[in-house]
Amino acid sequence: MSCLAKVCFITSAALMSFVAQAADEDPWEGANRVIYRFNDTLDTYALKPLAQGYQFITPQFLEDGIHNFFRNVGDVGNLANDVLQGKAHAAGVDTARLLLNTTLGVVGFFDVGTRMGLQRNDEDFGLTLGHWGVPTGPYVMLPFLGPSTVRDGIAKYPDTYASPYRYVNDIPVRNSAFALDIVDTRASLLSSEKLITGDKYTFIRNAYLQSREFKVKNGKVQDDF
Structure with missing residues (x-):
């Protein structure tokens, strides 16, 4: 089998695998x-x-603040699922973020946690x-x-x-x-x-x-x- 034929065969096999996987998923x-x-x-x-x-x-600072506020609200769900997954470190980070952003961040309007190096987890x-x-x-x-x-x-x-x-x-x-x-x-x-x-x-x-x-x-x- 020539190199070109091998490439075509591999490509066709990969494409068929992808199509089959897509059919299984959807x-x-x-x-x-x-x-x-x-x-x-x-x-x-x-x-x-x-x-x-x-x-x-909406002024950019206000749009950012509103977005931060809703993300802070969402951190409650992140924390709950951190605990359910047994992720102690992530739970600690999200707890700290909630406390900092809700207090120093004025109910989450400012994302103080991220500025302090506490990266937000995204869990559900x-x-x-x-x-x-x-x-x-x-x-x-x-x-x-x-x-x-x-x-x-x-x-x-x-x-x-x-x-x-x-x-x-x-x-x-x-x-x-x-x-x-x-x-x-x-x-x-x-x-x-x-x-x-x-x-x-x-x-x-x-x-x-x-x-x-x-x-x-x-x-x-x-x-x-």
């Missing part, structure tokens, strides 16, 4: 694409324009389940919520217990804070859209699955090639 691709188109349409005509308007009228109950060996299950595109898996989708409900919205009784305040959180999150992703290439659905799916695997394995992911 067996409901047809339905997922329908939901993705719904989400993308909603984002294009509603959420993205809101995020762009928010970013345009889906990652906790993955840490203890629960498989991801098939890829799922959730209406409104976006990319997920069966494991991560189920884990979203327990995550709500670490969210403050569950404990806010004033409905207008709760809804306003929740809406601002969503718009702030979408605004923070505007610059990332430039990285998307090729089929947008496939790009988002692969990026999500790879990111989750990376986090579950704490960055210790082997390259298949």
Whole structure:
């Protein structure tokens, strides 16, 4: 077999393996694409324009402060999942971040913890389940919520217990804070859209699955090639 033939054979084998893996990870691709188109349409005509308007009228220091505030709120969930995963060091870091940012950082408006070298962990109950060996299950595109898996989708409900919205009784305040959180999150992703290439659905799916695997394995992911 010539060198060129060997290269073609290896390339074809790798491509077939990739296609088979994608089919295993996303067996409901047809339905997922329908939901993705719904989400993308909603984002294009509603959420993205809101995020762009928010970013345009909000001074940078205020936008940063609001973003820091919601990240500080999210550190409660990070800490809870650090404990559930038995990560003592990470739990200590997130505890220190919460205390510093909530007090010296004026309820999280300033990220004092990061400035002091305490890097934020990013944990949720889906990652906790993955840490203890629960498989991801098939890829799922959730209406409104976006990319997920069966494991991560189920884990979203327990995550709500670490969210403050569950404990806010004033409905207008709760809804306003929740809406601002969503718009702030979408605004923070505007610059990332430039990285998307090729089929947008496939790009988002692969990026999500790879990111989750990376986090579950704490960055210790082997390259298949």
